[in-house]
Amino acid sequence: MLYDVTFRCGHTRMVNLIGQYEERQRKMLRYNNFVICPDCQAAHAAVHSKPSASVWGEADRMRPRY
Ligand SMILES: [Zn+2]
Numbered sequence: 001m002l003y004d005v006t007f008r009c010g011h012t013r014m015v016n017l018i019g020q021y022e023e024r025q026r027k028m029l030r031y032n033n034f035v036i037c038p039d040c041q042a043a044h045a046a047v048h049s050k051p052s053a054s055v056w057g058e059a060d061r062m063r064p065r066y
Pocket residue numbers: 007009010011036037038039040041
């Protein structure tokens with residue numbers, strides 16, 4: 001289900017949240033407090049010159065790397 005989520009950086013993005021209501025609330029809170037939006041993640045990564053910038057945030061962490 002798509003939600004408008006405000007990220008820690010203040011930007012709002014559509015995020016697909018799944019799971020129980022409480023689970024979704026928890027995830028939204030986490031985005032609000034700890035996660036910056038994909039744009040800012042990319043910008044942040046560029047500043048630190050990491051070529052493998054994670055623009056997918058959480059989804060990327062759950063995927064095995066190579
Ligand atoms: Zn942002």
